Amino acid sequence: MRADVDREPLDTRATPLTAKSQQPSTKHYLQPLDAASLPSWQALQKHHLAMQRFNMRDAFEADAGRFNAFSASSCGLFLDYSKNLITGETRDLLIQLARESGLGEAIQAMFAGEPVNASECRPALHTALRRPVGDRLIMDGRNLMRDVHDALGNMTEIVGRIHNGLWRGHSDRAITDVVNIGIGGSFLGPELVSEALLPYRHPSGVRCHYLANIDGSEFHELTTRLDADTTLFIISSKSFSTLETLKNAEAARAWYLNSGANAQKLYRHFIAVTSNNQAAIDFGICEKNIFPMWDWVGGRYSLWSAIGLPIALAIGMTNFKELLSGANAMDRHFLNEPFESNMPVLLATLGIWYRNFWDAQAYAFLPYDHYLRNFVKHLQQMDMESSGKSIRQDGSAVSCETGPVIWGGVGCNGQHAYHQLLHQGTALVPADFIVPVVSHNPLADHHHWLYANCLSQSQALMCGKNLQEAEAELRAKGLSEVDVQRLAPHKVIPGNRPSNTLVMETLDPRRLGALIALYEHKVFAQGVIWGINSFDQWGVELGKELGSGVYSCLTGFDPPPAADCSTQGLIDYFRRRHRG
Ligand code: F6P
Numbered sequence: 001m002r003a004d005v006d007r008e009p010l011d012t013r014a015t016p017l018t019a020k021s022q023q024p025s026t027k028h029y030l031q032p033l034d035a036a037s038l039p040s041w042q043a044l045q046k047h048h049l050a051m052q053r054f055n056m057r058d059a060f061e062a063d064a065g066r067f068n069a070f071s072a073s074s075c076g077l078f079l080d081y082s083k084n085l086i087t088g089e090t091r092d093l094l095i096q097l098a099r100e101s102g103l104g105e106a107i108q109a110m111f112a113g114e115p116v117n118a119s120e121c122r123p124a125l126h127t128a129l130r131r132p133v134g135d136r137l138i139m140d141g142r143n144l145m146r147d148v149h150d151a152l153g154n155m156t157e158i159v160g161r162i163h164n165g166l167w168r169g170h171s172d173r174a175i176t177d178v179v180n181i182g183i184g185g186s187f188l189g190p191e192l193v194s195e196a197l198l199p200y201r202h203p204s205g206v207r208c209h210y211l212a213n214i215d216g217s218e219f220h221e222l223t224t225r226l227d228a229d230t231t232l233f234i235i236s237s238k239s240f241s242t243l244e245t246l247k248n249a250e251a252a253r254a255w256y257l258n259s260g261a262n263a264q265k266l267y268r269h270f271i272a273v274t275s276n277n278q279a280a281i282d283f284g285i286c287e288k289n290i291f292p293m294w295d296w297v298g299g300r301y302s303l304w305s306a307i308g309l310p311i312a313l314a315i316g317m318t319n320f321k322e323l324l325s326g327a328n329a330m331d332r333h334f335l336n337e338p339f340e341s342n343m344p345v346l347l348a349t350l351g352i353w354y355r356n357f358w359d360a361q362a363y364a365f366l367p368y369d370h371y372l373r374n375f376v377k378h379l380q381q382m383d384m385e386s387s388g389k390s391i392r393q394d395g396s397a398v399s400c401e402t403g404p405v406i407w408g409g410v411g412c413n414g415q416h417a418y419h420q421l422l423h424q425g426t427a428l429v430p431a432d433f434i435v436p437v438v439s440h441n442p443l444a445d446h447h448h449w450l451y452a453n454c455l456s457q458s459q460a461l462m463c464g465k466n467l468q469e470a471e472a473e474l475r476a477k478g479l480s481e482v483d484v485q486r487l488a489p490h491k492v493i494p495g496n497r498p499s500n501t502l503v504m505e506t507l508d509p510r511r512l513g514a515l516i517a518l519y520e521h522k523v524f525a526q527g528v529i530w531g532i533n534s535f536d537q538w539g540v541e542l543g544k545e546l547g548s549g550v551y552s553c554l555t556g557f558d559p560p561p562a563a564d565c566s567t568q569g570l571i572d573y574f575r576r577r578h579r580g
Contacts, residue, residue, distance in 0.1 A: 027102075027105065027106075027109060027114070028101075028102030028105050028106070029102050029105060029106035029109060029116065029393065029528050029531075030115075030116075030118050030393050030394065031393070031394045032101070032102070032392050032393055032394065032528075032530075032531025033100070033101070033102075033531070034399050034531070035097075035101060035356075035399070035400055035529055035530060035531060036399045036400050037399075038097060038100045038101065039096075039100065040093055040094075040096040040097040040099075040100050041097060043093050043096075044090075044093050044094070044097065044353070044357055045357065047089060047090060047093055048357040048358070051085060051087075051090070054085055054087070054496075055496055056083060056084075056085065056462050056463070056495070056496050056498075057462065057463045057464075057495060057496070059087070060082075060462075060463075066082045067080065067082045069082070069088070070082035070084070070086070070091075072341045072342075072343050072346060073343075074329075074330070074333045074337065074341075074343055074514075075326060075329040075330045075333055075510075075511070075514035075518075076326070076504055076505060076510060076511040076514060077343065077502055077503075077504050077511060077514055077515060077518065078502070078503045078504065079343050079346065079347070079500060079501075079502055080500065080501040080502075080503070081346060081347075081350060081500045083458055083459075083461070083462040083498060083499050083500070083501070084350055084353075084430075084498045084499075084500070085353075085354075085358070085496065085498050086350070086353070090353065091340070091346075091349075094349035094350070094352065094353055095339045095340060095345070095349065097349065097352070097529060098339055098345055098348070098349055098525065098529060099339070101528055101529040101531075102528065103339075103345065103525055103528050103529065104339075106524075106528040107334060107335060107524075107525075108335075110123075110124055110125075110127070110524065111127055111331070111335055113125050113128070113137060113139060113144075113296070116533075116534075116535065117298070117533055117535035117536055118393045118533055119393075119533055119536045119538070120295075120535070120536055122295055122296055122535070123296045124296065124297075124298055124301065124524075124534075124535040125137075125144070125294075125296040125297060126297050126298065126301035126302065126304060126305075126520070127328075127331045128144055128145065128148055128296075129148055129297065129304035129305050129324070130304050130324040130325070130327040130328040130331065130513070130517075131145060131148070131328060131331075132325070132328065133145075133149055139296075147292065147294070148305075151291060151292050151305065151306050152321075154291065154306075155291065155306055155309060155312055155317065155320075156317045158271070158309075159309070159312045159313055159316070159317050160317070162175050162178070162204070162206055162232070162313060163202055163204035163206060163313075163316070164204070165204075167232070167268070168268065169228075169229050169230050169231070169232070169261075169265075169268050169269060170229065170261050170262040170265035170266075170268055170269065171229045171261075171262075173229050173230050174230065175206060175230055175231070175232045176205070176206060176207065176227070176230040176231070177206070177207045177208075177209060177226050177227070177230060177231045177232070178206060178207070178208050178209070178231070178232045178233075178234060178310060178313050179208075179209045179210070179211055179222065179226070179231060179232070179233050179234070179252065180208065180209070180210050180211070180234045180236050180309075180310040181211045181212075181233055181234065181235050181236060181245055181248045181249050181252060182210075182212065182234075182235070182236030182237055182242075182245055182273075182307070183212040183213070183242060183244045183245055184242075184299050184300065184381060184385075185238075185298065185299030185300040185301070185302050185303075185307070185381065186236040186237055186238065186242075186245070186273075186299060186302070186307055187210055187212040187236070188300070188374070188377055188378045188381050189300070189302065189303030189307070189308070189378055189516075190210070190236075190303055190307060190308055190309075190310045190311050191210045191374055191377075191378075192303075192372075192374040192375055192377070192378040192516075193303060193308070193311045193315075193323065193512065193516075194208055194310055194311045194314035194315065195371065195373070195374055196371045196372055196374070196375070196507060196512055197311075197314070197315045197319060197323075197371070197507075197508075197509055197512060198314075198371060199371070199440040199441075200315045200316075200319045200508070200509060201314060201315060202313070202314065202315055202316040202319075206313055208310045208313055208314045209222055209226075210310070211248050211252075212244065212248075213244060214243065214244040214247050214248065216251075219248060219251050219252075219255075223252075223255055228255065228256050228259035228261050228269075229259070229261065231256075231269065232268075232269055232270075232271065233249070233252045233256075233269060233270050233271070234271050234272070234273060234309055234310060235249045235270065235271070235272040235273070235274070235280065235283070235285065236272070236273045236274075236307055236309070236310075237272075237273075237274055237276075238274060238275050238276075238293045238295075238297075238299050238302065238307075239274070239275070239276055240272070240274040240275075240276035240279035240280050240283070241276065241279065243544070243547070246283075249270075249283065252270075253266070253270070253283075253284065256269055256270075266284060267285070267286035267289060270283075270284065270285050270286075270289065271285065271289040271290070271291070271309075272285045272289065272290045272291070273290075273291040273292075273293055273305075273306045273307050273309060274290065274291075274292075274293055275292065275293040275294055275295055277290055291306035291309065292305075292306060293305055293306065293307060298535045300381050300382045300385055300386065301382070301520060301535075303516075304323075304324055304327060308320060308323075311323070315509065319509045320509070322508070322509035322510050322513070323509040323510070323512060323513040324513060325510060325513065326509060326510030326511055326512065326513025326514040326515075326517070327513035327514060327516065327517035328513075328517075329510070329513075329514055330343075330344075330513070330514040330517035330518050330521065331517060331521075334517075334521045343518055344518055344519075344521035344522045344524075344525055345525055347432075347500065347518070347519075347522040348521075348522045348523075348524075348525035348526045348529070349525075349529075350430070350498075350500065351363065351404070351430070351522065351526055352526060352529055352530075354404075354428065354430045354498065355401055355402075355403075355404050356400050356401055358428055359401075359428070360404060360427075360428045360429060360430055361401075361404055361405060361427065362404050362405040362406075362407060362427065362429045363383075363404040363405070363406055363407075363429065363430055363431070363432075364407055364408040364422065364429050364430070364431040364432070365379055365406065365407075365408035365431070365432050365434070366408050366409070366410075366411050366414060366431055366432065366433050366434070366454075366457070367408075367410055367411065367433075367434040367435070368410070368411040368412070368433065368434065368435040368450055368451070368453070368454040369410070369434065369435065369436055369507055370410065371440070371507055372410065372434060372507065373409070373410045375434070376406070376407065376408045376409055378516070379406055379519060380406045380407070382519065382520060382523060383403060383406045383519070383523050384403055384405070384406055385537045385540070386403070386523045386524075386527060386534040386535070386537075387402050387403025387404075387523060387526060387527060387530070387532065387534065388402070388403050388539060389402055389403070389527075389530075389532040389533065389539075390402065391532070392530070392531035392532055392533075393531055393532065393533050394531075398530060398531065398532065400530065402530045402532055403526075408431070411433070411435075411450070411453060411454055411457065412450065412453045415453065415457060419457065422461060422497065423460060423461065423464075423493050423497070424493060424494070428497065428498075429497075430497075430498045430499065430500075431458075431461070431497075431498075431499040431500075432499065432500045432501075432502060433454050433457065433458050433499055433500070433501040433502070434501075434502045434515070435450070435451055435454040435501070435502070435503055435504075436503070436504050436505065436506045436507045437451070437503060437504070437505055437506065438505055438506040439506075440506065440507070454501070455501070458499045458501055460493065460495075461495065461497040461498075461499050462495060462496070462497065462498075462499070463495050464492075464493035464494050464495020464496065464497075465491065465492060465493040465495070466492065466495075467488055467489070467492050470487075470488040470489075470491040470492050471484050471485075471488045473491070474487055474488060474491070502515070549562075550562070550567065550571065553568075553571045554571060554574055554575065554578075
């Protein structure tokens, strides 16, 4: 079957992006239909009632082909989604929902640079960052791809100079340590990737560090390990106005100057990645040390741009480009693959199935790979900042639930902690397991055990243990009938709990690129079905605005009272300690 997307790669060669972004649009995805009123939604509601008695364990027993029927693969990733509360009819209805929501049109629009970020009148063109040399994408009469590849060229140059010891600090010593100062998207993606790809670290030995929080303890702990003569700071901020980043940048500049370093040679120790050149220049960054960010890339989708500079320093440009090409392969899959085998669409619609029809309020990510230990933090920003919305693209209120709480952590550790709730708690929490087949660090049979644990967890969630099995198990251990009856209820595991498993050969730059892009597109596809804007984040602004007022109350001579007595009481508590 064919999806609503072209099988041919999208030809974006004559797409006037900005012109479109200024025009009021009648596009489906900008004036979304109410998802709950769609025929497929109503059919899914009926189907959900019919599925109340569906039992996954029975379904597997009845159909030996279930694994083949509910799996997909692309870009070096294999997705087993057979352990879900679904039948073929469920999938058909979910795909129908994606179609009726205008997802095909929205995908095309996002790739073509239409203003899918309607509240900010901007395109969301992170996919352009990973398109190959030779592609064209016209915006304001200029080929956007030239800007993208020029920036990549400049990154290649600076990364080469740093790796080869040609970029020297004020005392003429080569750079040994690079500190990325940034927060949110200017931190989480780069940190995830540079740590996930540690086995691909560049032989130069240049060390990369991350400084995100405004907490002085983080600054202190990091800088005590560094030598100002050989440290380079990257101030990474799309807006160059983020409080935490600017305070840390100021502290870094003071730390550098207080080390006795030459103020005239500050430019050798500070570079910036930003779309706000003037603010970076005002801070004291030399103009030729400023790398571009563009307003058509959202912060949480920016690791593919020069925001990924610390990644390139950690793994080298060749590996960085492999990362981009893995993401580009997933982009093409998302754009061209029929919905029935389109991995982001399948994951998105399954997410909708649980969030909106089974009332699942949380979603767990369980990577069984030490190198993916920061994946959940990145997904939390990408998913929750994108899908934590109550208003649709056209300003009307949503009529259904939107983004779930994203949480999780690395396996097997979680098995000895929160997996208890997954197995026996009252909440339904769908989970994605992620595991490579080949470890970068084979150690006796550890990886066999790791893989076995990953599979056995999804198996336990699916099949559980019923009362008869629990009783039989206890009797087989020789327990008295009284103890059997006492203990058996505690040992019952309900089962029938859904999960997906993503398997890959090994975690390499290409597959990691594809994996991250897979979830970016899943989040976007869900946003289209809910009718929300996945690319703005107005909700985080209020806390920032109020933060300045509270700061004035903490530090002012005779500040006005806070608007509420709780905040005032807490201000007084602080002021008593810091008086005089
Ligand atoms: O406050 C949220 C946020 O705007 C994120 O969306 C963004 O990734 C982060 O802050 C950092 O922003 P910037 O790169 O402009 O410093």
